Amino acid sequence: QVQLQESGPGLVKPSETLSLTCTVSGGSISLYYWSWIRQSPGKGLEWIGYVYYSGRTDYNPSLKSRVTISVDTSKNHFSLRLKSVTAADTAIYYCARDSGFGHGSETYYNVWGQGTLVTVSS
Amino acid sequence: DSVLTQSPATLSLSPGERATLSCRASQNINNYLAWYQQKPGQAPRLLIYDASNRAPGIPARVSGRGFGTHFTLTISSLEPEDFAVYYCLQRSNWPHGTFGQGTRLELK
Numbered sequence: 001q002v003q004l005q006e007s008g009p010g011l012v013k014p015s016e017t018l019s020l021t022c023t024v025s026g027g028s029i030s031l032y033y034w035s036w037i038r039q040s041p042g043k044g045l046e047w048i049g050y051v052y053y054s055g056r057t058d059y060n061p062s063l064k065s066r067v068t069i070s071v072d073t074s075k076n077h078f079s080l081r082l083k084s085v086t087a088a089d090t091a092i093y094y095c096a097r098d099s100g101f102g103h104g105s106e107t108y109y110n111v112w113g114q115g116t117l118v119t120v121s122s
Numbered sequence: 123d124s125v126l127t128q129s130p131a132t133l134s135l136s137p138g139e140r141a142t143l144s145c146r147a148s149q150n151i152n153n154y155l156a157w158y159q160q161k162p163g164q165a166p167r168l169l170i171y172d173a174s175n176r177a178p179g180i181p182a183r184v185s186g187r188g189f190g191t192h193f194t195l196t197i198s199s200l201e202p203e204d205f206a207v208y209y210c211l212q213r214s215n216w217p218h219g220t221f222g223q224g225t226r227l228e229l230k
Binding site for chain 2: 109
């Protein structure tokens with residue numbers, strides 16, 4: 001059974017870069033799309049972007065200028081970098097998996113990490 | 123992107139009662155809609171996909187219906203473990219999915 005685990009600093013200073021990693025266990029990172037999603041009281045659940053195992057990416061237009069998502073298939077993990085953070089980026093960050101556009105349960109986020117709280121504060 | 127509006131914001135019911143939650147899309151999303159349940163301290167859990175199909179392991183008392191712009195999630199007879207927050211998600215413009223703002227189902 002595939003499991004996802006987020007890791008990274010829980011506190012980031014304003015204007016700095018938030019960096020998180022999601023490690024995939026119990027299955028291969030290949031042939032799936034891997035997303036970052038965040039949840040804050042103010043904006044609810046928000047899709048940040050995805051990376052395919054090939055390295056292809058796409059991002060939420062509202063965050064595109066600040067986001068980079070990458071994958072390391074040799075380590076079976078993928079990563080998020082969000083630069084120039086402000087207090088508005090304080091949220092629980094989740095990683096999640098889906099199989100791409102179409103129909104079927106796997107075409108939605110059907111596997112999630114437990115989430116990690118990131119606070120932006122000096 | 124289609125905006126999803128969930129109603130009501132809060133629903134207060136008792137165990138054994140029927141719960142009906144609504145999710146309206148600002149434009150046609152066919153049936154590219156899912157429902158999730160979230161409990162405190164946990165990640166969302168997929169309940170319904172493609173508007174009306176139960177995800178593996180989801181009990182038969184949970185059902186979804188709808189197509190186009192109006193969708194509903196129904197729990198026929200509430201169990202204590204059903205009290206949580208429910209979100210709808212549309213993927214018609216994959217990968218740019220958007221979530222509704224949630225409905226809190228609370229114990230009356």
